[in-house]
Amino acid sequence: MKHLSYESALESVRAAVREINDFRAEGDALSLDEDAVLFGDGSALDSVGLVQVVMAAEAQLADATGVELVLASEAAMSRKRSPYRSLRNLAEYAVEMAGADATV
Amino acid sequence: MVAERIELPFAGFGLRPAIVAADGVTVSYQELATKIDMYRARLRDRGVRPGSAVLLVGDYSPESCIWLFALWQEGCIVVPVVPGSGLAEDTYADVADVSWIVVARDDVLRSAAGQSAHPLYAELAQANAPGLVIFSSGTTGQPKGALHDVRRLMSKFSSSGKALRTLGFLLFDHISGIDTVLYTLLSGGVLVCTPSRNPAVVCRTLETRKVEVLPTAPSFLNMLIMSGEVENYDLSHLKIITYGGEMMAQPVLERVATAFPNAKLVQKYGASEFGALRSRSEGNNSRWITFDKRELDWRVRDGLLEIRSGTSMLGYLNAPSPFTEDGWYQTGDRVEIKGDKLRILGRDSDLISVGGQKVYPTEVEDALKTIPWVLDAVVYGQPHPMLGACVHARIQTKKPTAEQADLRRSLRKNLAARLETYKIPQRFEFTDAGLLTDRFKADRSATERKA
Incomplete structure (x- = not known):
């Protein structure tokens, strides 16, 4: 696949959050700030909500790059530094996964 | 005269039309009775013995029906399969251990490698009863062959039903397809064959043959309405639409009720294991049904429907018995109850x-x-x-x-x-493609996620 830059990964992740915000109650909208906590302390997101964001991000990345990345996996969940902590972490993880994909 | 294994009323219906073939040729009940006797003689001449398991490759047609009844009257175990089923044909022949194969369309009767040997076949032979093997299209693993005693299956049709012009639509090798054949022909109705299951062709057949009963599946009704063909034909003869085999979505049911204001919509509930059961729908827009208490007992355990019926199969040919010790069949369907009515929510496995x-x-x-x-x-x-x-x-x-x-x-x-x-x-x-399997069921089999 073509190289996935951090900027375009973040753009896809943000688009995913916008998708999900669209149907969340107004007070529950998720922040688009790349460093705001997405999942963890102080986050309004429950596990179903997180899966919605992650899978929407997978779909957005697939729309943008044509490649299906898997962002939810046992490996991702067991990382010391969670890729779901913030939008930045998720975008970085997507870049990493895309890179791993390119070496196959 | 020796009593027949099964009593068929066909000769008594005389010259009334019995089957309208896909090409429009009509066969009367008199002809049907005569041809059944001819085919029986053929079976005896070829040495097809009672108790033989016979693969019947056929779809709705006069020939398939003649073979079906001739084989039954000769005490055979019929294993229907629709033409073009590919590998399923070999699997069915293998599991049912068939010793003969009939290809209705080509008028072929030939011997096969099997021995017609199975402990359940022996039970049937003891009772001198003809059999029927219906394979359930399970979502996982090998299809399971359910063996039925044909006399049990036919028992519910003994009370004379209404003679109606009915379309042969549901698959001929499904329990619901065999049910269509039995309830139409045993009550002196007309079985109408369609050249294809394409919505436009079905509508044309319904119009030109003045069909009164359309037994079908929810997904086909959905497709029929989506196609817009309903408006292009005069379908005013249609009195009854039955649907079953899968869940009917409430919005689809309402669209069907609107599209066919003069037809009565009836939900059918059936399975390869116990046949198509008679039920009444609460109303055209309702998915609540009541079962005929004379035909079966039902109960709900842990929210799941269990059924005990005189029309149940003897057992599977290739799987352990699914019945509880006291004869209840666990359908796996989750239901809601309202008095004596119930509504099916879906298979627990889904x-x-x-x-x-x-x-x-x-x-x-x-x-x-x-x-x-x-x-x-x-x-x-x-x-x-x-x-x-x-x-x-x-x-x-x-x-x-x-x-x-x-x-x-x-x-x-x-x-x-x-x-x-x-x-x-x-x-x-x-x-933008259709979502139905070739058996007109919504295809819930998940596509493998690309790794």
């Missing part, structure tokens, strides 16, 4: 457990189908590392060219107003 919360695919499909640009929707579960399972939806849309993100956004917004958050699909897939 249930998706999202982080421990239960999602019935049909409930989500119903909600999706209320959205005008959604032509059809199939919902199924997929394993997910975070939640155990997540909800996937495959959508047939009128707008395949729209941006997928916009479609997803619009769907989620729509669903959020109707469903709890965990029921909203996490993944959407869009297609």
